[in-house]
Amino acid sequence: MRKLLLRMLVGALGLLLVLTMFLLVRAWQVGQQAELMVPPEPLSVAVDTPALIQRFAGALQFPTITHQDPAQLDSGAFWDFQTYLKHHFPRVHRQLQREVVGGLSLLYTWPGQDTTLPAVLFLGHQDVVPAAQPEAWTHPPFAGTVADGYVWGRGALDDKLGVLGILEAAETLLGEGFQPVRTIYLAFGHDEEVGGQQGARQIAELLATRGVVLIAVLDEGGFIVEDMIPGVRQPVALVGVAEKGYLSLELTATAPGGHASTPPTQTAIGVLSYALVQLAENPFPIRLEGPTRRLLEHLAPYTAWNMRLVLANLWLFGPLVARQLARSPAGNASLRTTFAPTFIEAGVKENVLPTTARAVVNFRIFPGETVESVTLHVQQLLKGLPITMRQTETGAFDPSPVSDVSSEAFQRIAQSIRRARAESPPVVAPYLVPGATDARYFTVLSPNVYRFIGVRVTPALLATVHGIDERVPIDEYVQAVRTYYALMRALSGP
Ligand SMILES: [Zn+2]
The missing domain is CATH 3.30.70.360 (Alpha-Beta Plaits)
Structure with missing residues (x-):
């Protein structure tokens, strides 16, 4: 009897040893992946930071607010904002085809050298949520103030940053005489905050009727975070691959x-x-x-x-x-x-x-x-x-399909994000966006729909989105523009 017990004990210990070995080997193998990561090639792009910041701050002065009740919409604010864009991005407005969709949304087409290849689409939204307690803000929500190393204002993160950042990247590339191989679309909805029915949805439907196929869609929805994920020392770039x-x-x-x-x-x-x-x-x-x-x-x-x-x-x-x-x-x-x-x-x-x-x-x-x-x-x-x-009347929708992380498009996005911050490249990882974005309307045009903005945020900064004192650090805005520049180059390549 004692012999049998002993044998069972030895057997159990042996199994435990094998299991431990197996777990350790897997951990070691996974660790090797980090060693194999090649440092990104630094991105060189000339940006005039003061001019960039001034243009961005100016864009935050237009109260392009959407309300649940469409009757409350002030179209004038959107028209003024669009005139501002025309004035400040002359090359984009001279060289790209511009269409107004759904009343106030914008679609720009930059034809590629090979129009038989799937195109790429950059998405943003012009509208912002109201600022419920303007008196509680350090700087008025629609003043576009530059102070203490930040650009302050409603839309600084959500999502004038996206609209202006995309336009800055396109304007810079046009200035360099860049010619994309794939067609680039820039699309800026005007009602994302109330569901995107008139804007993004109409744009997606228009492109579908034209038979457009997209290699990738890039919208807002993910940021670079630090110290928010326990145990990870590097900054992490969270790229949304699906939304709930x-x-x-x-x-x-x-x-x-x-x-x-x-x-x-x-x-x-x-x-x-x-x-x-x-x-x-x-x-x-x-x-x-x-x-x-x-x-x-x-x-x-x-x-x-x-x-x-x-x-x-x-x-x-x-x-x-x-x-x-x-x-x-x-x-x-x-x-x-x-x-x-x-x-x-x-x-x-x-x-x-x-x-x-x-x-x-x-x-x-x-x-x-x-x-x-x-x-x-x-x-x-x-x-x-x-x-x-x-x-309720707001409408319901199913979760979006999940975009592939092994796609060529995801690889290009990951590489661009790392290139823009070559001095301390973030780990690029997929994640589930808990909120809703305009990107969901485009999943019929491409299996590769991603959501990311190249800004590093802290939890405190993140809390200002739809809240009080929305703002973006000046350096981070510049980084976001650099990231869009890298992304536009990489995704429009052959
Ligand atoms: Zn948004």
């Missing part, structure tokens, strides 16, 4: 109402609260797959050995990593369909039982699930309750 889907459901609970002194056991507010608790207690499953898994695999070579041991062996440690990741709101959003109540409304008087109680719940749908599957899940959970459910 979107759905808002309005739940309305009904009850007889009456006097609050003799309430029934079931009230409208009670039922609605119960429904919201049901949703919160039955979250969508965590799934370490798709872009988020790719992200961790891309980062693994650049982490310290203990972290690498874990990330190189996700087949074993995946569930552990996912649980850890899900603790932060951003990590959680990268792993599952999320749910957030955003409106709640009921009652008219403190001693009156309301007959209805209403809530809006916003879902961000993880790739692999759909508007239909999420709706079904909610229906199942609320079955039997006196609640009606409907989609």
